[in-house]
Amino acid sequence: MSTPVDDPLGPLDPVDPLSRERSHLAGSRAALRAMREDVEALDISDVTANWVNAEVLAHQIDLRIKALADLSDTPLFFGRLDYLHAPGVERAEGAEGERPRPEAAYQTLHIGRRHVHDADGDPMVIDWRAPVSQPFYRASKKSPMGIALRRRFGYTGGELTAYEDEHLSDPAEAARTSKLLQQEIERPRVGPMRDIVATIQPEQDEIVRSGLGGTVCVQGGPGTGKTAVGLHRVAYLLYAHRERLARTGTLVIGPNKSFLHYIEQVLPALGELTVRQATVDDLVAHVEVRGTDDAAAAVVKGDARMAEVLRRAVYSHVTMPTEAVVVVRGSRRWRVPAYEVEEIVRELLARDIRYGAAREALPQRIAHAVLVQMERSGEAPDDRVQDAVARNSAVKAAVKVIWPPVDPAKLVLRLLSDADFLAVHADGVLDEDEQKTILWAKPARSVKSAKWSAADAVLIDEANDIVARTPSLGHVVLDEAQDLSPMQYRAVGRRCTTGSATVLGDLAQGTTPWATRSWGEALAHLGKSDGVIEELTAGFRVPTDVITYASRLLPHIAPGLTPVASIRENPGFFEVRTASGAAEVVAACEELLGNEGSVGLIAADARIPELSAALTAAGITCLAPGEETTHETRLTLVPASLAKGLEYDYVVLDEPRAVVDGEPDERTGLRRLYVALTRAVSGLIVVHGAPLPAQLGG
Numbered sequence: 001m002s003t004p005v006d007d008p009l010g011p012l013d014p015v016d017p018l019s020r021e022r023s024h025l026a027g028s029r030a031a032l033r034a035m036r037e038d039v040e041a042l043d044i045s046d047v048t049a050n051w052v053n054a055e056v057l058a059h060q061i062d063l064r065i066k067a068l069a070d071l072s073d074t075p076l077f078f079g080r081l082d083y084l085h086a087p088g089v090e091r092a093e094g095a096e097g098e099r100p101r102p103e104a105a106y107q108t109l110h111i112g113r114r115h116v117h118d119a120d121g122d123p124m125v126i127d128w129r130a131p132v133s134q135p136f137y138r139a140s141k142k143s144p145m146g147i148a149l150r151r152r153f154g155y156t157g158g159e160l161t162a163y164e165d166e167h168l169s170d171p172a173e174a175a176r177t178s179k180l181l182q183q184e185i186e187r188p189r190v191g192p193m194r195d196i197v198a199t200i201q202p203e204q205d206e207i208v209r210s211g212l213g214g215t216v217c218v219q220g221g222p223g224t225g226k227t228a229v230g231l232h233r234v235a236y237l238l239y240a241h242r243e244r245l246a247r248t249g250t251l252v253i254g255p256n257k258s259f260l261h262y263i264e265q266v267l268p269a270l271g272e273l274t275v276r277q278a279t280v281d282d283l284v285a286h287v288e289v290r291g292t293d294d295a296a297a298a299v300v301k302g303d304a305r306m307a308e309v310l311r312r313a314v315y316s317h318v319t320m321p322t323e324a325v326v327v328v329r330g331s332r333r334w335r336v337p338a339y340e341v342e343e344i345v346r347e348l349l350a351r352d353i354r355y356g357a358a359r360e361a362l363p364q365r366i367a368h369a370v371l372v373q374m375e376r377s378g379e380a381p382d383d384r385v386q387d388a389v390a391r392n393s394a395v396k397a398a399v400k401v402i403w404p405p406v407d408p409a410k411l412v413l414r415l416l417s418d419a420d421f422l423a424v425h426a427d428g429v430l431d432e433d434e435q436k437t438i439l440w441a442k443p444a445r446s447v448k449s450a451k452w453s454a455a456d457a458v459l460i461d462e463a464n465d466i467v468a469r470t471p472s473l474g475h476v477v478l479d480e481a482q483d484l485s486p487m488q489y490r491a492v493g494r495r496c497t498t499g500s501a502t503v504l505g506d507l508a509q510g511t512t513p514w515a516t517r518s519w520g521e522a523l524a525h526l527g528k529s530d531g532v533i534e535e536l537t538a539g540f541r542v543p544t545d546v547i548t549y550a551s552r553l554l555p556h557i558a559p560g561l562t563p564v565a566s567i568r569e570n571p572g573f574f575e576v577r578t579a580s581g582a583a584e585v586v587a588a589c590e591e592l593l594g595n596e597g598s599v600g601l602i603a604a605d606a607r608i609p610e611l612s613a614a615l616t617a618a619g620i621t622c623l624a625p626g627e628e629t630t631h632e633t634r635l636t637l638v639p640a641s642l643a644k645g646l647e648y649d650y651v652v653l654d655e656p657r658a659v660v661d662g663e664p665d666e667r668t669g670l671r672r673l674y675v676a677l678t679r680a681v682s683g684l685i686v687v688h689g690a691p692l693p694a695q696l697g698g
């Protein structure tokens with residue numbers, strides 16, 4: 001489907017553009033191979049003084065070799081920019097701390113997933129994240145950004161087979177939508193999530209390239225590319241601030257293991273191998289979670305007011321001294337009177353430091369008071385004396401009484417087991433009913449034997465942070481954020497206090513009883529009230545007919561949200577069928593398996609065993625969510641509770657009524673249904689025996 005164009009290098013060159021691009025591809029491949037061989041040939045035996053250094057260096061080299069791999073199914077470049085004039089130095093490539101490269105001198109640049117240079121150091125492929133690459137994503141006929149030609153490449157099975165040109169600075173050429181972009185969006189989905197680096201859209205690019213300093217929150221309906229944008233933003237930030245983020249670390253948070261598994265290959269495909277992925281539960285795994293809360297208890301435990309209850313409970317351990325501290329050294333006794341110790345304690349309480357840090361400072365402060373007395377009496381004690389006094393048994397004994405150590409898990413255990421203890425610290429914060437709701441019916445005996453719930457683990461994490469500061473990362477991406485409780489937002493927020501965050505979510509897909517009502521509130525809980533809220537409304541996944549059907553639910557589940565506008569040209573396939581049993585559901589799956597791509601059978605969690613048995617009886621193998629689809633096994637049986645964030649080419653949605661009824665209240669049920677209805681890329685069959693929820697009607 002190549003669009004023949006004038007060769008930009010002029011009529012002197014007789015070779016056709018496609019073969020010249022192919023030869024540039026072959027040249028780039030060879031150059032990348034040479035770069036990898038250079039790293040592989042590095043001899044580190046002379047430069048490493050000891051084996052620890054050698055191990056560290058060997059590991060770094062190993063990562064570099066992996067990052068330089070040439071993956072046969074991912075094209076080395078996907079675009080090209082011809083600048084009208086060589087771009088200025090301000091657009092020159094060069095990550096923080098790296099040697100600036102001389103791209104500014106080149107007018108024609110090939111854009112790809114990573115930087116490739118030839119033996120002379122001349123660039124063959126420019127990293128998509130470099131400033132010089134930005135016009136590839138942002139330039140338009142209206143604002144050509146100094147670009148004469150933007151070329152997109154099409155690949156078939158790793159071979160460069162097509163190209164498409166836009167002469168952005170040519171007023172005679174009309175703007176048109178890219179066929180290659182459309183093809184990329186329509187490509188069947190098999191296997192894990194892919195990167196979108198060749199087709200990032202301008203409004204997505206703005207979020208991807210927003211600075212490391214600020215927090216960005218993205219509200220976007222199903223399939224608007226939130227996850228993709230979040231992952232690409234990490235890749236961008238790692239490029240632009242490599243050294244800083246290597247020190248401070250980055251983290252991607254997703255809702256569950258199957259989701260993380262689904263997205264785990266995107267960053268490595270972009271050459272980024274060091275980003276940690278976790279669920280919120282993983283972050284707060286201080287205790288083994290074996291219990292569950294009913295919704296009412298979980299709502300109170302997840303409420304931000306719990307932070308105040310915990311703070312009070314922790315600090316209730318501090319008691320004002322009633323006796324002087326008497327230190328005996330040699331033949332002399334030094335006495336710090338109770339009122340002076342109290343002054344020290346009050347001063348420590350007023351300071352913005354953690355409970356544990358203040359506890360460590362207290363003996364030094366008491367020792368300092370002793371030192372002042374020593375100096376007054378003519379002695380000249382030094383720091384060693386102060387340390388010795390701080391370790392004196394009388395000082396230690398006093399500190400133990402005044403500012404005892406607090407074990408966060410034991411503290412939470414007591415709050416949830418001891419009604420009187422809770423009543424004292426929750427007074428004026430939680431009402432009596434709320435207190436009753438969170439108290440365990442059977443008090444636990446020990447931290448080990450307690451049946452901790454996920455919400456309890458978050459409380460322990462909060463208490464932990466009151467005692468000792470949680471280390472902060474450089475950047476955190478929080479996906480499917482709408483399901484987090486305020487206390488969970490706090491847990492994430494304290495992991496990026498000195499860094500920034502990308503918060504991604506859709507208020508209409510919130511299915512927890514504490515689901516986010518407004519992004520402003522969420523950002524406040526996260527400690528990032530100055531975060532910028534952006535909205536994405538162009539849909540890359542769901543076909544028009546399907547998203548229009550699903551959007552009928554919006555007024556009932558999230559009034560005021562803009563419906564997604566599908567940009568897929570393929571209208572997709574959509575059908576609602578009545579059926580009397582599982583056999584018809586299986587038949588719908590078989591029918592859809594006749595197409596290319598993945599198929600998901602989504603059903604209420606309670607119906608999974610019956611459908612699983614029916615599939616087995618029909619001799620159809622199926623996967624669980626997160627397991628990788630292959631060309632042989634393409635059907636996944638998805639409990640509605642795990643469908644969030646996932647997508648399949650074709651979806652059979654079993655019994656919408658049961659999906660709604662599987663949730664504690666109707667609004668949550670309808671939101672769950674909205675999630676289930678919006679997983680399909682190319683086609684959806686809804687199969688139902690029971691009447692459909694009225695909100696879907698007409």
Ligand SMILES: Nc1ncnc2c1ncn2[C@@H]1O[C@H](COP(=O)(O)OP(=O)(O)OP(=O)(O)O)[C@@H](O)[C@H]1O
Nearest residue numbers: 196199200201222223224225226227228540541645
């Ligand atoms: N610019 C793009 N070019 C091509 N494909 C895209 C683009 N943006 C998003 N997509 C594709 O659209 C699909 C949906 O993207 P993604 O999963 O990131 O959406 P989401 O907003 O997180 O959806 P959900 O709310 O359902 O979790 C993915 O297959 C993604 O690769």
